[in-house]
Amino acid sequence: MTFRIRAATDDDLKPLYEMAKLTGGGFTNLPPDRPALRAKLDRSHAALARTGDAIEDELFVLVLENIATGEVRGTCQLFTQVGQRHPFYSYRRGTLTQHSRELERTFRAEMLTLTTDLEGSSEVGGLFLHPGERAGGLGLLLARSRYLFIRLHRARFADRVLAELRGIIDEAGGSPFWDGLAGRFFGLTFQAADEFNAINGHQFIADLMPKHPIYTAMLTETARAAIGLPHPSGRAAMRMLEHEGFRYEQYCDIFDGGPTMTAPTDQVRSVRDAVVALVAALGDGGDDVLVAAGELAAFRCVFGQARVGAEGVTLSADTARNLGVAVGDTVALIGRF
Missing domain, CATH: 3.40.630.30 (Gcn5-related N-acetyltransferase (GNAT))
Incomplete structure (x- = not known):
């Protein structure tokens, strides 16, 4: 599925x-x-x-x-x-430290502050x-x-x-x-x-x-x-x-x-390591990735296969179909870890 x-x-x-x-x-x-x-x-x-x-x-x-x-x-x-x-x-959660000279002891009380x-x-x-x-x-x-x-x-x-x-x-x-x-x-x-x-x-x-x-x-x-x-x-x-x-x-x-x-x-x-690039081609295979596309109400995200190259991203045909994207669209992808 x-x-x-x-x-x-x-x-x-x-x-x-x-x-x-x-x-x-x-x-x-x-x-x-x-x-x-x-x-x-x-x-x-x-x-x-x-x-x-x-x-x-x-x-x-x-x-x-x-x-x-x-x-x-x-x-x-x-x-x-x-x-x-x-x-x-x-x-x-924090700590309040208090010292008593008379008792020659230091007290540390844990507190919760709203x-x-x-x-x-x-x-x-x-x-x-x-x-x-x-x-x-x-x-x-x-x-x-x-x-x-x-x-x-x-x-x-x-x-x-x-x-x-x-x-x-x-x-x-x-x-x-x-x-x-x-x-x-x-x-x-x-x-x-x-x-x-x-x-x-x-x-x-x-x-x-x-x-x-x-x-x-x-x-x-x-x-x-x-x-x-x-x-x-x-x-x-x-x-x-x-x-x-x-x-x-x-x-x-x-x-x-x-x-x-x-x-x-x-x-x-x-967020930091995601690659954002254009879909350059559709093909077979590739690395296992999370890939997302679409703005706002059109947003989609799936597990899929993709390869990143100098010209952009090559998506597997299944991944492109599940995302509803075509060559020239922008995607964001990150490896599965």
């Missing part, structure tokens, strides 16, 4: 909703709520329709499509500039692959297609990009981090707060969350142990992000404590 990434359309609402019901909670960017998903598609349509290069607060929704059947089996999202409609909150340091960054998120397709590198195709989209539309994105990874969720769907910290202030279960946040945004955090630093020694052991750790299902995603050049710089999610990874946009490996 051959798959491609493309921009989401109105017809994708139903499969997006069906996939959202499979996430298991803690997946803010893909809520199992039809109106919220409809609003995301509307934002994406508006972003795809705008042709200017200025950075604005926009969302692009992409989907993974089985070319043969037309079935949608995965999705991912790109936010061009977070923190513009609502504050973008994170916790930053911050909006990452406001204005772009974000890659909302990645979900249907459980029936978690083989054959399709997660890699979903993840890295976002960076080729950025490369082809670089002016629409900020100079720093972040990725939030889902944190530890227990078997009952709860969050040890939430229960040990924010849940004590809000009087809401993690599931209720996560659903509210996915639909209504972070503003209730600004209204109710204490602004002073939180000493982690005052948290439960299970809450402390969850800080900065990804959900077991997200460990592979964290390794892929690290391979792209993302780093964990002590920022974590305010809901489940999951790690927030950041990178300079132009230093993300698949």
Whole structure:
């Protein structure tokens, strides 16, 4: 079977909703709520329709499509500039060192500080692959297609990009981090707060969350142990992000404590090293690559075969057909790693 990434359309609402019901909670960017998903598609349509290069607060929704059947089996999202409609909150883990002469001891206390340091960054998120397709590198195709989209539309994105990874969720769907910290202030279960946040945004955090630093020694052991750790299902995603050049710089999610990874946009490996060139010819064979083409609503990305030469790129006929490109069109490609 051959798959491609493309921009989401109105017809994708139903499969997006069906996939959202499979996430298991803690997946803010893909809520199992039809109106919220409809609003995301509307934002994406508006972003795809705008042709200017200025950075604005926009969302692009992409989907993974089985070319043969037309079935949608995965999705991912790109936010061009977070923190513009609502504050973008994170916790930053740091240390306060204090010394007592009388006791002749130095004390180092770990703290979590509520911050909006990452406001204005772009974000890659909302990645979900249907459980029936978690083989054959399709997660890699979903993840890295976002960076080729950025490369082809670089002016629409900020100079720093972040990725939030889902944190530890227990078997009952709860969050040890939430229960040990924010849940004590809000009087809401993690599931209720996560659903509210996915639909209504972070503003209730600004209204109710204490602004002073939180000493982690005052948290439960299970809450402390969850800080900065990804959900077991997200460990592979964290390794892929690290391979792209993302780093964990002590920022974590305010809901489940999951790690927030950041990178300079132009230093993300698949942005920096992608080759952008004209299709010079169609042929057979070539190197295994990720290759993308098309602007905005016409964007496509597939696994394919290509060779880069002095005159441009030679694509295999199958790759060109799956992308919908011909000789003279522009493509971006990066090797599979």
